[in-house]
Amino acid sequence: MPTIAPPDAACAERVARYLDTLTKPPGSLGRLEALAVALAGITGEDFPRVTPPGVVVFAADHGVAEEGVSAFPQSVTAQMVANFVAGGAAINAFARRLGARLEVVDTGVAADLSGAGIVHDRVRSGTANLAREDAMRRDEAEAALAVGRRAAGRAAEAGCRCLIAGEMGIANTTASSAMLAALTGTPVAELVGPGTGVSGDALARKRAVIEAALAERAPDPADPLGVLAALGGLEIAAMAGAYLEAAARRLPVLVDGFIATVAALTACRLDPALRPYLIFGHRAREPGHARALAALEAEPLLDLELRLGEGTGAALAFPLLEAATAMLGEMATFADAGVDGREAT
Numbered sequence: 001m002p003t004i005a006p007p008d009a010a011c012a013e014r015v016a017r018y019l020d021t022l023t024k025p026p027g028s029l030g031r032l033e034a035l036a037v038a039l040a041g042i043t044g045e046d047f048p049r050v051t052p053p054g055v056v057v058f059a060a061d062h063g064v065a066e067e068g069v070s071a072f073p074q075s076v077t078a079q080m081v082a083n084f085v086a087g088g089a090a091i092n093a094f095a096r097r098l099g100a101r102l103e104v105v106d107t108g109v110a111a112d113l114s115g116a117g118i119v120h121d122r123v124r125s126g127t128a129n130l131a132r133e134d135a136m137r138r139d140e141a142e143a144a145l146a147v148g149r150r151a152a153g154r155a156a157e158a159g160c161r162c163l164i165a166g167e168m169g170i171a172n173t174t175a176s177s178a179m180l181a182a183l184t185g186t187p188v189a190e191l192v193g194p195g196t197g198v199s200g201d202a203l204a205r206k207r208a209v210i211e212a213a214l215a216e217r218a219p220d221p222a223d224p225l226g227v228l229a230a231l232g233g234l235e236i237a238a239m240a241g242a243y244l245e246a247a248a249r250r251l252p253v254l255v256d257g258f259i260a261t262v263a264a265l266t267a268c269r270l271d272p273a274l275r276p277y278l279i280f281g282h283r284a285r286e287p288g289h290a291r292a293l294a295a296l297e298a299e300p301l302l303d304l305e306l307r308l309g310e311g312t313g314a315a316l317a318f319p320l321l322e323a324a325t326a327m328l329g330e331m332a333t334f335a336d337a338g339v340d341g342r343e344a345t
């Protein structure tokens with residue numbers, strides 16, 4: 001694994017002091033100031049840049065879809081990949097607003113995806129049904145982490161200054177819920193939720209499937225790769241790998257919703273040095289998201305009651321990162337603007 005250096009504390013400290021010289025009462029820009037300090041520490045730059053962002057959407061299928069745990073059929077994963085390529089998904093609309101580089105990676109969709117515009121970096125054709133057997137082998141989980149690393153590497157080499165990972169994979173809230181329960185010991189009932197919109201009997205079945213899988217697989221919470229292999233997904237592993245690679249390259253990571261946060265938690269368990277590189281875009285409606293955020297002691301920037309994924313919540317939060325860098329780069333100091341400082345009271 002490439003090593004992740006600690007953030008540049010001296011740079012963060014310099015930027016924190018510089019913020020107090022800008023024409024505003026000290027601290028008055030609140031969490032935006034903390035964001036600017038964090039970005040300075042992450043990048044090691046006094047005037048960090050976050051544009052353009054790189055958005056990578058990892059797509060893969062889940063064998064557990066056959067248990068009826070999603071409101072939508074498995075075919076939607078492949079169909080949405082075509083929609084991403086055609087530019088018609090929510091993430092396309094938001095990424096365009098940001099001037100983002102958008103890449104779609106087939107990490108293991110259970111269909112033949114041909115055509116231009118898709119990066120084919122497949123580990124296997126969907127996972128196995130985690131209700132019956134391990135979702136994948138450990139070496140496959142490692143290979144999926146490497147898919148994510150390669151994608152983050154491409155984004156960095158293309159000049160991206162911030163990484164957003166998104167996902168598409170029908171039934172992946174089931175895999176993510178199972179992983180979160182395994183990693184944190186939280187009872188399934190406290191974190192399972194509707195995903196694409198299951199309720200009533202279907203939600204009860206989703207919960208029962210996860211509880212049974214946890215009882216049978218019983219992965220060791222101290223073995224994050226084992227949890228990923230037993231209960232995870234190819235796109236979830238790829239997101240984790242992308243986060244680790246971005247941090248190794250000192251790129252800020254803007255984390256999306258529930259699934260992305262479970263990937264982030266897994267990646268932090270693999271390498272705790274990742275944590276300071278993560279900025280959390282939003283709190284999604286899925287009940288497990290608050291649990292996953294709490295496990296990371298994360299306070300997200302937005303709460304727009306989203307329940308979509310794809311990287312959409314992170315994309316919506318990105319302008320706040322831009323604003324934090326603009327505050328540093330464009331505001332005048334008291335001295336330069338000839339504005340009187342605070343009275344000694």
Ligand SMILES: Cc1cc2ncn([C@H]3O[C@H](COP(=O)(O)O)[C@@H](O)[C@H]3O)c2cc1C
Binds near residue numbers: 173308
């Ligand atoms: C049209 C459509 C577009 C989506 N974009 C993201 N998801 C989201 O829904 C899925 C997770 O929910 P569940 O576990 O209930 O299947 C993931 O693919 C996720 O990214 C979508 C779902 C649908 C139907």
Ligand SMILES: O=C(O)c1cccnc1
Binds near residue numbers: 196307
């Ligand atoms: O927050 C997410 O990532 C999410 C929530 C519900 C359904 N799909 C994705």
